[in-house]
Amino acid sequence: xxxxxxxxxxxxxxxxxxxxxxxxxxxxxxxxxxxxxxxxxxxxxxxxxxxxxxxxxxxxxxxxxxxxxxxxxxxxxxxxxxxxxxxxxx
Numbered sequence: 001x002x003x004x005x006x007x008x009x010x011x012x013x014x015x016x017x018x019x020x021x022x023x024x025x026x027x028x029x030x031x032x033x034x035x036x037x038x039x040x041x042x043x044x045x046x047x048x049x050x051x052x053x054x055x056x057x058x059x060x061x062x063x064x065x066x067x068x069x070x071x072x073x074x075x076x077x078x079x080x081x082x083x084x085x086x087x088x089x090x
Contacts, residue, residue: 001045001049001050001051001078001082001087001088001089002048002049002050002087002088003042003045003046003047003081003086003087004085004086004087004088006020006021007019007020007021007086008021009034009039009042009043009046015033016033016034016035016036016038016039016042017032017033017034018032018033018034018042018086032084032086037059037062037063037073038077040058040059040062040063041055041058041059041074041077043058044057044058044061045058052071052074052075052078055074055077055078056070056071056074059073059074
């Protein structure tokens with residue numbers, strides 16, 4: 001997987017917001033705000049190819065969470081990002 005070009009994580013008034021850049025990505029019908037842990041994962045995998053295992057490693061590197069819980073959470077997060085069009089799969 002890889003974050004689709006044109007999507008960036010920004011701090012907007014203290015909130016972690018996914019910002020779309022470029023005409024192809026602009027959709028003003030929704031704003032996506034990431035919580036602290038999701039933003040941590042995004043930052044860890046940004047600008048590189050990654051798998052759910054990379055997301056899990058990033059989450060566990062920052063938070064005290066079991067491998068099972070981190071894996072379940074990261075699988076759900078990856079699926080949400082795919083559905084939202086933020087990431088592409090190889």
